[in-house]
Amino acid sequence: MKFDFTEEQKSMMEVGRDFAEKEILPTQEQDEKSHNFRREILKKMAELGFFGCVIPEKYGGNETGHLCAALLTEEIGRVSTSWTLPFNMQMWGPAFTILHYGTEEQKEKYIPALVNGDLIGLFAITEPNAGSDVAGMGTTATETDDGFILNGQKMWISNAHVGDLALVYAYTDKSKKYKGISCFLVELKNIPGIKTAAIETKMGLFCCPTGEIAFEDAKIPKSALLGQKGEGFKICMWQLNNTRLGCAARGVGIARGCHEHAIKYALERTQFGKPIAEYQMIQDQLATMFVEYEAARLLVLKAAYEKDQGNLNNTLSVSTAKYYAAESAVNASGLAMKVFGSYGYSSEYPVERFFRDAKSLQTVEGTSNIQKMIIARAILSK
């Protein structure tokens, strides 16, 4: 067992760190205030190869692996949680799923464009009445002679109104229950009958567009089907087992950002004549944050390592990492706010943003409850 990073991995982390500090941080405060999704940041990340880590060279990727992608996500995430989302929206979600389930034609058409940022990707699972209960979805895809007709509504979809290519999950045969769900590659901007709208009521993640999608007799071609008819639920679970790794890495980024900010502040802030870092109760908070960060990171790296070794169905490791990283991100941001005192409650300092952003990770791509359910089922069946 090795705990050392290679020189290449260290160089990549350095690129991620420099990128976050020089390309995201300078405009972050203003972008967060104005809820600004700057497409040029996505494009620059793409040009450096950030979304090609798990994609073969043949489709524009660089094959640096899941571990490298997780490390990059953490580096970006210690500055901005919003800008870690494209790792899932471009790479771990659409591109990697198409790589696994797509036809050669689908792979060539979409993967390079997702990796190089020409297409903005997304995936649409959740509906107004179907969250954790994926099979409870109501969206349907009715087969016709030359395609499918989509009807239904998707909700809380990242990139809904800015995205180009969506993995859309819908029932092709409701009578077969979850085995009647199929997955489609939908070019949102080119198909009549698709309406998107922004959701502006989020608590955080202000630089990530979130919205809803309505399908009204939206006709998509036969070639839009990803995998086989009825394979959608399986594809969905497979996809989530990859995007959850991305989520977990995002949480690690938050935990790191929070404890770094808290350490710096605790050393600078003086009360009762000495830096607050010298008080045991502050030390307890800092130590807790550090331990949880390290633990979450190791869980993420282990899950990523397993995927790089070819074990893509490592559900237990991924759910463990996702659950713990999300919870420790929320805990770290709460503790960091305490260390910062009143300033922790102010948008002048970054920790309140981390707090708002971290809360999303307990919900997205399988709630903490769902992760624990997966973990419990796995350990009980051993």
Next chain:
Amino acid sequence: MNIVVCVKRVPDTETKVKIGGEGTKIDPAGVEFIISPFDEFAVEEAIRVKEKLGKGEITILSLGPADAQTIMRKAYAMGADKGVHLNDSSECQDTLAEAQALAAALKEMPFDLLLFGKQAVDYDNGAVGVQVAKLLNIPVVTRIIKLDVADGKAIVERESDLGKEIVEVKLPAAFTAEKGLNEPRYPKLMDIMKAKKKPLEEKPAQLGDPKLSIVKMDYPPARPPGKIVGEGEEAVPALVNLLKNEAKAL
């Protein structure tokens, strides 16, 4: 167009430097090493010249201990083609002895452009680039902020206290890079992976006889605490008095 860029491994500028080696050296324990930032400008400029001309070869030359190769790989990932590492673990502190080692290696390397950073951000002597040029008997322009290459010559800009100078110089020539010359690129992930496959030749450094050694290093004195002389208008005379007589700033 053959371009050689000399790069040096230096402690990360964010490192809290500790004195080691019986008070005469920087203690390397726990220190992250990077390419000296001014050398990074030089690497970037070499790549831009090559890209503009559409041809050329960029060689990285570095004098230092074994892990100097790590920062050479970073220059490779940015776009350099190959490199020569002059291995020296003595941590020589005499710039002339180092310049002699670099010049000896450069005599066997054909080049049109020889680029340096204006100084390495460790000991900040800012001497090696000029010394190497002198040893090779080629012209040198220091602290350049713009470089244009055409027809066997270079037109460069440099800033001095007197204003901006525009200098034309015949190649081969040496240049030392100032901040503002360019903004170094981020290496692409793919290029980081390819960097380890690019050729890197290792040779022992033929250091000159060092004539200079550091006798003692010391930390800068702790800054005295700030003083509040009073509040509002009434404090002005006391403040002026202190600025004149104590700080001697007026």
